[in-house]
Every structure is written in C-alpha cells, then in structure tokens.
Amino acid sequence: MRSKKEPFATLNWDSRSKLQLPLTTELKLISGVLKHTDVLQTDKSVNRLILGDNLQVMSTLLTAQEAQYDLIYVDPPFLTGKAYSARIGRNEDSRRPSDWETTEGYTDSWDDPTSYLNMLFTRLQVMYQLLAPTGTLYLHLDWHASAYARILLDEIFGPDRLLNEIVWVYHGPSPIRSAFNRKHDTILVYTKSSDYVFNVDDVRVPYNPSTIKTFASSDRAGFGKVPDLDRGKVPEDWWYFPVVARLHNERTGYPTQKPEALLERIILASSNPGDLVGDFFCGAGTTLAVAARLGRRWLGCDLTPLAIHTSYRRMLLQEELQDFSLWQSEPELPMTSHEPIVAIKQDQEHVEIQLCGIADETIDDFPESIDLWEVDWHHKGKIFQSGSQVVRGWREKEIPLSISHTYVKPATYQIGIRVGDSKGRYSYTVKEISI
Numbered sequence: 001m002r003s004k005k006e007p008f009a010t011l012n013w014d015s016r017s018k019l020q021l022p023l024t025t026e027l028k029l030i031s032g033v034l035k036h037t038d039v040l041q042t043d044k045s046v047n048r049l050i051l052g053d054n055l056q057v058m059s060t061l062l063t064a065q066e067a068q069y070d071l072i073y074v075d076p077p078f079l080t081g082k083a084y085s086a087r088i089g090r091n092e093d094s095r096r097p098s099d100w101e102t103t104e105g106y107t108d109s110w111d112d113p114t115s116y117l118n119m120l121f122t123r124l125q126v127m128y129q130l131l132a133p134t135g136t137l138y139l140h141l142d143w144h145a146s147a148y149a150r151i152l153l154d155e156i157f158g159p160d161r162l163l164n165e166i167v168w169v170y171h172g173p174s175p176i177r178s179a180f181n182r183k184h185d186t187i188l189v190y191t192k193s194s195d196y197v198f199n200v201d202d203v204r205v206p207y208n209p210s211t212i213k214t215f216a217s218s219d220r221a222g223f224g225k226v227p228d229l230d231r232g233k234v235p236e237d238w239w240y241f242p243v244v245a246r247l248h249n250e251r252t253g254y255p256t257q258k259p260e261a262l263l264e265r266i267i268l269a270s271s272n273p274g275d276l277v278g279d280f281f282c283g284a285g286t287t288l289a290v291a292a293r294l295g296r297r298w299l300g301c302d303l304t305p306l307a308i309h310t311s312y313r314r315m316l317l318q319e320e321l322q323d324f325s326l327w328q329s330e331p332e333l334p335m336t337s338h339e340p341i342v343a344i345k346q347d348q349e350h351v352e353i354q355l356c357g358i359a360d361e362t363i364d365d366f367p368e369s370i371d372l373w374e375v376d377w378h379h380k381g382k383i384f385q386s387g388s389q390v391v392r393g394w395r396e397k398e399i400p401l402s403i404s405h406t407y408v409k410p411a412t413y414q415i416g417i418r419v420g421d422s423k424g425r426y427s428y429t430v431k432e433i434s435i
Contacts, residue, residue, distance in 0.1 A: 022059035031384035052329030070275035084255035204232035254284035285311030309424035379416035
C-alpha cells in the first residue's frame with residue numbers, strides 16, 4: 001500500500017480531539033426473503049438491509065467485511081437545519097402540499113455545526129476501512145457542507161485520490177429572490193488507490209446532435225481529431241437528471257429521494273456485476289434497487305425506521321425479487337402491540353389467509369393504511385422467513401387481502417403473519433393449523 005499523500009490543509013474544530021473510537025453493536029437477524037432458510041441462518045454475505053446507527057453498524061461490519069466494499073455511495077444529511085416529512089397519502093394533488101398526508105421522515109438539525117462534522121468525519125473514516133483496495137466512495141452533499149467534506153476526505157484518502165467533483169444540476173421551484181437559485185448538488189468521488197474501477201464504455205452518452213452535424217459538415221472540426229460518433233462520449237463532470245418530484249413512477253414519498261438514473265451512472269461506472277455496493281444512509285433505497293437491477297450485491301443501512309420500511313417495500317416491489325435479509329440493532333423495528341386480524345380457510349393441504357383488519361381502535365382507515373403484508377408458512381418462532389408477500393405499489397389504490405399456500409405433507413404448522421403500515425409500523429401474529 002502506498003504512503004498516503006498528506007493534504008496541504010486540515011480542518012480542526014473544538015470537539016474533534018474528543019471523538020471516540022467507533023463502538024460495535026449486536027446485529028440481530030429479524031427476517032429474510034430467501035429461498036432457503038439455511039442460507040438465511042448461515043450466510044451473512046447475502047444482500048442485507050439494516051436498521052441502526054450506521055457508525056455502530058459499520059464498525060461491527062469491519063470484523064468480517066473490512067476492505068470488502070467495491071463501491072460506497074452515501075447521501076447523508078446536508079446540514080440544512082430542517083425536519084423533513086414523508087408523504088404517505090395517495091392520489092393527492094402534487095401542487096397543493098398543504099393538503100398532503102404526511103408523517104415524520106428524518107431530521108437534519110444539529111446542536112451546532114461541529115456536531116455535524118463529528119458525525120460525518122467518524123463515519124467517513126470507517127467507510128475508508130470498509131472500501132476494497134480498488135474501491136470508490138461517492139459522497140453526495142450540497143452547498144451547506146461540501147466544502148468542509150472535501151477537506152475531511154483529503155485527510156482520510158489523500159488529496160491525490162480525488163477522482164471527480166461531480167455537479168448534479170436540476171430544475172425546480174425556489175423561494176429564493178435575493179440570490180441565484182441553488183439548483184445543484186455536489187458529489188465528491190474518492191478512490192482508495194490508483195488501481196480503481198472505472199467502466200468508461202458503460203457510461204458513454206450520445207454526442208449532441210449539433211456536434212454530429214459539425215463533424216459531418218467540416219473535416220477540420222475538432223482540430224484534426226475525429227471522435228467515434230457512434231460510440232458516444234464520456235460524460236462531463238456536470239450531470240443533468242430530473243429530481244424525483246418530476247419522476248412520477250419513481251416517487252416513494254420519502255423525502256430527498258434521489259433519481260435512479262443518477263445512481264445507475266455511478267454504479268455502472270464504479271462497480272462490476274457481482275461487486276458489493278454499500279449505502280449507509282439508504283433512505284428510500286434507490287441505491288439498493290439500482291444495484292439489484294444491475295446485478296450487484298448490496299447492503300443498506302439507516303437509522304430511521306420509515307427509511308427501512310420504504311427500502312424494504314421497494315425491494316419487494318422489484319421486478320425480479322431477490323434474496324435479502326432484514327437486520328436491526330437499535331432502535332428496533334417499530335412493532336405495535338396490536339395483532340393483525342386474520343381469517344384462515346383450509347381445504348385439506350390448501351390454505352388461504354385473509355387479512356381482515358388490525359386490532360387497534362385508533363386505526364380506522366384499514367386497508368388504506370396498509371403498505372404490505374407477508375406470511376411465513378413454516379414459522380420457527382425466532383426469524384420471520386417471508387414466504388409470500390403482498391405489496392401495494394406506490395400509485396395503487398388497492399391491496400390484495402388474501403394469500404394462499406399449498407403444503408406438501410400433513411403436519412401441524414405455525415404460520416407467522418406480519419403487516420406494515422404507511423408510517424412504517426409493523427404488527428405481527430402467529431396462528432397454528434393442522435393439515
């Protein structure tokens with residue numbers, strides 16, 4: 001390993017010297033959407049979604065996964081000082097935010113800016129340890145903190161490991177009338193070494209039609225250099241992608257969600273099929289969904305239960321359902337004390353479960369408030385093995401209220417039923433049947 005080039009400047013603040021070494025935590029396996037239960041119990045390399053403080057989670061992962069991540073993308077809080085709400089209503093007028101049904105999303109407020117730096121610096125240090133020698137980190141911020149983050153990353157990676165400072169530009173309304181509208185984010189890209197992955201041909205884009213026309217009309221264009229117009233060009237370090245608010249089919253309702261096209265370019269450029277991609281502020285699960293679609297392994301983590309619920313739901317809605325597992329440290333996945341109300345119909349080995357409601361007097365909008373429900377047909381009492389799932393699509397009004405299963409041999413079976421609502425709360429019950 002090379003000796004790291006020292007930065008020409010470092011960032012110091014009052015509480016930096018008091019930063020503690022990361023603590024580890026116990027990761028508890030909650031459930032799996034897997035074909036084989038034995039894989040769930042033994043193979044920790046399967047795609048994972050983890051609810052917990054990402055500093056503790058990442059520190060714990062170092063034991064088995066140090067230098068294993070080929071790509072890490074993180075979209076942390078931006079130091080905005082705001083609290084963000086998540087939209088959970090359906091069929092609402094997007095032009096009338098005052099009428100939206102919302103719930104608490106996440107808070108980006110800090111005691112002071114140095115507490116934010118404490119949060120960011122410690123986590124970037126552990127991410128560096130998790131990166132493979134050929135790995136790449138993409139840190140997504142905006143004008144609030146990107147300048148500070150670059151100095152921190154220069155110290156951790158070395159200033160010569162800055163690959164790009166990418167500017168993502170977008171359109172949208174703005175209340176600003178005393179300055180230019182702030183309509184870009186900054187993505188800082190650092191590689192762990194000079195031997196890194198960059199799949200240039202996977203991210204080429206077509207030349208502008210005016211460029212093609214120019215080369216067709218003059219053999220002197222390009223100062224004697226003629227590009228391969230059919231192959232396309234490498235994108236510049238400024239990217240235009242519409243924000244999710246303009247992408248009807250992608251909207252999950254989770255705040256500050258990023259577009260899939262943005263993550264697709266990043267994942268194609270800096271990882272290969274089968275590589276491990278990590279996102280430790282996974283939010284709405286965009287990184288995980290795109291990584292899965294592109295054939296990468298993935299791990300997502302977030303402190304917010306609603307983010308984990310949104311990501312979990314999103315992975316269940318993928319066109320091709322993949323094996324993955326759900327873990328937690330602290331806080332635990334919110335479980336209500338109220339059980340789902342179900343009716344079981346049985347015709348010999350064929351069993352049908354109907355979801356009839358939730359035993360909670362405060363819930364008066366069943367089934368409109370239900371996002372998903374799932375059944376473990378061979379429940380063993382510790383780990384929920386999701387064998388059948390019903391998930392409401394992001395724009396769908398209805399959700400099916402029955403699930404069927406056919407057993408292969410007579411026995412007494414425990415059936416687990418778990419239901420998730422639009423606020424990310426889960427209810428759970430176990431029933432017994434004899435075939």
